[in-house]
Each structure stands twice: as structure tokens, then as C-alpha cells.
Amino acid sequence: MKFQKELKDSIRKALPELDVVIGWCGSFDPLHATPHFIRREEDIDKLEIGPLSVHNLATYLPGLRSKKVGIVVKGCDSRSVIELLQEKLIDRENVTIFGFPCTGVVDQAKIKKALGHVGNVQSCDISDKSVVVVVGDQAHSLKLSEMLADKCHSCRYPDAIISDYFVGDKIGDAVPAKADYEALETFEKLSIPERFGYWLKELDRCIRCYACRNACPLCVCRDHCAAESRDPHWLSQENNVRDKLMFQVIHAYHLAGRCTECGECQRACPVDIPVLMLKQQMNKEIRDIFKYEAGVDPEATPPLLSFKMEEENITEKDW
Amino acid sequence: MAPVKYLKSTDLKSWLGELAQENRVFAPRYEGDAVIFAPFDPEQEIFIKYAATAPPKKTVFPQSEKLVDFMYSKDPEDLSRILIEAKEVLPQGTAIVFGGRPCDVRGFTMFDRVYMSEEATDIYYKARRDNTSFITLACDSTENTCFCHWVNSSPSDPTGSDILAVPVTGGLLLKAVSDRGESLLTSKLLSEGESKRDEAEKVIKEVADSLDQAPDLAQAPKKLLEVFDNIEFWEEVSAKCLSCGACTYLCPTCYCFNITDETQGMKGSRIRSWDNCMSALFTMEASGHNPRPTKAHRLKNRVGHKFSYYPDLHDGVISCCGCGRCIKSCPAGVDIREIVLKAIAFEPTVTEG
Helix, strand or coil: CCCHHHHHHHHHHHHHHCCEEEEEEECCCCCCEEEEEECCHHHHHHCCCCCCCCCCHHHHCHHHCCCCEEEEECHHHHHHHHHHHHCCCCCHHHEEEEECCCCCCECHHHHHHHHCCCCCEEEEEECCCEEEEEECCEEEEEEHHHHECHHHHCCCCCCCCCCCEECCCCCCCCCCCCCCCHHHHHHHCCCHHHHHHHHHHHHCCCCCCCHHHHHCCCCCCHHHCCCCCCCCCCCCCCCCHHHHHHHHHHHHHHHCCCCCCCCHHHHHCCCCCCCHHHHHHHHHHHHHHHCCCCCCCCCCCCHHHCCCCCCCCCCHHHC | CCCEEEEEHHHHHHHHHHHCCCCEEEEEEEECCEEEEEECCCCCCCCCCCCCCCCHHHHCCCCEEEEEEEEEEEECCEEEEEEEEEEECCCCCCEEEEEECHHHHHHHHHHHHHHECCCCECHHHHHHHHCEEEEEECCCCCCCCCCHHHHCCCCCCCCCCCEEEEEECCEEEEEECCHHHHHCCCCCCCEECHHHHHHHHHHHHHHHHHCCCCCCCCCHHHHHHHCCCCHHHHHHHHCCCCCCCHHHHCCCCCCCEEEEEEEECCEEEEEEEECCCCCHHHHCCCCCCCCCCCHHHHHHHHHHHHHHHHHHHCCCCCCCCCCCHHHHCCCCCCCHHHHHHHHHHCCCCCCCC
């Protein structure tokens, strides 16, 4: 990426005042990146940003609250930072934000699906148009637009909304290629028994590892989650789909109007359960009722964190 | 020499169907975009080209299992007395697991040393273990995350299996590894496989040769103990860890569990369910004290247990089968190989004076 050097220079400048800067670097194979914790000058060289920078690093911020932390953010990640600031789960003076103009990140699950197998990727070259992956000595060329994460197609915030350092030229207001909830709206057309059947089938393979919860930047109850609590005893530890669904419902409710739809829950799922849709459903309702979008205004209060005697779009008196 | 039989790919489902008449048969198949082990269903396609997303651990060590059913009742003679009736629930029947990989199946031998030792036997585990046969697929390719050869195994290691199946042209060459395995090779669908033996040996050799040189892990147990109290070391290597249970629950050698009573009204069950040392509650004590308060402490335990404490207790055997699922399925890309090698290479800074 052309502004990678500029980013490294900014980090180099800020690092002496910071305990750590979180970015991304290469991982176990050329198709993946991994979060990179820069503590020393020499760690800066390993930093890599680009379409493999999939992780939302804001997830690490609440756990590092007592430290001076730098964080590199995509536009979508910056919305999580804003949400955390709104909820006073992190302190603005302790966080240094490095933004860059993001042109989208890939969805590795799509690449895996397109190629059938990505266990022995030898190289991965991503240009403006294509993703060329060499697997088992065979090169496969995929269209980048088809391999991008769904959220990138409906992205309206390619530039970090909030930042202390911004490298590269801002993309400005993006016109999303797709409407926000296209897939969800198709799903909503199914009957309730069909939708319920879908979730029972998908969640059956859940292993209850709670990667969805732990990868979520806004799942901040951390070690006090209803999923494992014995008192109150919301969920049993049995391997039944009812408890698995119940947890997902609790998760979605807790995130209503807070979730920025970064998709980390779904990306983290080791058995590929499409759990983001549950949160999108809640957000769609919030958008319609409260005309609110999470994580775009640091001064705003999420609708379910506030109280009004008379809600504009909830007309209880007429019921 | 153990008998070898040839099974045509087109007969695979029929053969498993035969085996399913008297056993519960598990085989890998696609569920959504993940490959998991599920009860054999002739209507559904089996997927054995590559290793499954989740190992067949649950076939012997279920995600949750009933240990005891219990029921409370009031003594009609004395209503202040509550009576409890408890009934042990032992696993019944025999099972066959088809399509696990050598790493997956060897994983159970790590369980055996703990759950079927001379000092103590876990009757629930033993009931399933003794009654489950493994028809294991030797790997004909490897992945970037594979490292079975680091931990004294190989892509064709038959340890823990009853039959080793090697992919050959048009089907599988089945080699009995145990007497129980031999008794499963009686079907009329199987033909004499002697003529395919050389081809199978070639497949095995080619895959073994494709693996790079494994590092020497002999120092791992000692070196991991040396960094035990070095919290900075563990904070650095665990920084990106999310402290979820994906690695543990997909691990063929992780065997920790929780026991809870799940009661509804006057009835309930005592169940055992998977637990994991990456969870904060895992070591939470009743007093409120938690000896592993951070993810650094917890990841240290996970790595230390596999590469140091377990080998120290069990003749140097590393309790990791090298399947690599913890690496490829980690949402944050934590690489256990990197951590072990860092611990081995770690030299404490010498301070003068």
C-alpha cells in the first residue's frame, strides 16, 4: 500500500509516548494477516496494511484501558472506537488513532469457498481488481470485488471517522455498491418456521467456544457473561441448540443500537455460523424506529442507553 | 503381515451403510461451510478430501454428556424430608469413526493416559473409548498449519487407529492396525489390496517428504518452565489472543471439562461438558480469587500443559498432535508453534552485578 511508509513514520513519531501500537502483520500463511503489537522501534518494520487487515483491533482497547495505546483503524473499525468512547469504556486521552483510506478487506471464507481449499496457500497477491492465490502450485485468479467482505459493499465510511493521524488521501463520501440489508431482507421474506428452522440447523454445530463474543469489540461484560454464569442461570451447559440460540439472542439484544456490524463475530466463528445476521436484524429495527446509526458520532448516545418520556416513533398511547 | 483390502470410492457409502447396521457410524460432511463429524447418513455426501474443520473428539468425549439423572421427591411420611433418587447414565453401544486423520485419532491416546490410568479410570470415557473403532485416513497432502512431524508423529501415523486407509487410484487401501480393525474388513465390498500396496507406500512417502525439517522440541518442557514466572514474556505472546475457546474446543488433545447440575423443577441431570483453560471462569475459586486472572496466565497454561507439564508426567510425550486447527481457526492468528519456539529460544537478559 502506497501510504504504508507514511503510516510507519507516524507510528515511529508517536511510539515514544505510547506503550503499544496495534496494527497488522503477516501471519502463518500468505492469505492471512494477524494483529501486530508494536512495542519497540524494530517492530514497526513488520507492519502491513491492506485487504488482509481484516481484524477489528478496537476489540483490544477496553482490555488495555490503563495503557497509552495507539491503534490503526479502518473506517469501520473507527466506528467501534467511537462507540467505546460514547459508552466511556475507553478514555480518549489514552488512545491515539491512526486512520487510513480503506478500499476494502477480503473475506477469507469467500476465498476458501471459491477455491475449495486454502490449506496450502503459497502466495497471495492482491491488486485493485484481483486476488491471485497460488495453492498447491496452482494459481487461481479471483475478482477482488467478489472476495471483499459483505460489509465493504455497503460501506459508507472508508476513511476513519475519528483519528489523530490520517495517512493517505481521504476517499470521502463513498457511494455503497449495495443497500445495507439486502441479504437480510431476502431472509426476512421466509416464513417464521423457515427462519427458525434455519437457525436451529446452523447453530446445531456451534461448539460454544464464544469466539463470536470475545472477538466482538462491544461485548464488554468479558468475564461476567450470561453464557457461563451459574447465578443467574440463564443457560445450561448442555449441548442443545436451544441454549446456543438463546446465547445468540442475548448477544444480539445486548448489541442492539450499539453494534457497528463490523462482522467480527461471524469472522471469528470457527465453524462458519452466519451470526452477524441476528445483529443486523436488531440494528435494522433500531434504524427504523430511532433513526440511529451506531458509532458515527462520538457525542451521541445510543438510543437504548437513553430514556425519553415520549418516543417519536413509538406511539404507545395509540395502542 | 496384516491384511490389506481395497475399497472403491463408489462403494464407500455402501460399506459405511453395512457398518452402520450394528454401530453408530460417524463420518465428516459439510454443514454450512464447515466440515464436521456427523452420524452417517446415506443421503448426504461424505467429505474426506481434506481434514475436517472440527476433529472427531466429540465421538468419544462429547461436548456435553449426562453422567447421572436425578429426581427429588417429598417423603409422604414426613413432608419436611426431601428424597433424592439418582441413576447413573452410562454410554451404550458401539461406534465407528470414519475419516479422522492420524493427528485426530492419535489425540485420544493423550486422553487415555489421563482417563484410563492405573490410578484412576473414568468409566464414561472408557465406555466410549473401548467401544469406538477408528478408520483413519492417511493424509495425501499437508497444510501450512500441519506440524504432526514436530511432535513425533506423521501424516500416516496409525497410533490409536484400528484401520489406516490410504488414498490410492479410485479408492482407499485399508490396512488393519488392530485385531478389531481386522474384524471390520470382512465385507464383500472389499477386494484383495495386495497389488495396491506399493502405490499406497508411495503416497505415504511423498507426503512425508513434502514436510519441512521439524525443529527439535526436546528442550521445550524445561524452557517453558524457565519462562513460567516471566509475565512479560506471556503478555507479549498472548497480546492478540481473544481468550475464547476456539483453539481448545477444536483441539484433539484438550480434555478438560466442567460438571454442572442442570435442574428443571424436581428433575435434573448432572452433566459433564467441555471446558477450557482460556476461560476466566476455569480457575475461578469460590473465594473469588482467580490464580489465572489474565489471558497471559491462561495461554501460558495451555501451551505449558501441552509442551511441558504433560510430557513431564507422561514419559516425554507432547500432548499436541500437530493438527494445526488452533492456528488456522484462531480468529486472531495465535500460532502455538511460534510461542513454543520463542520459549525455547528465550535467553534471560543477564544483569551485571
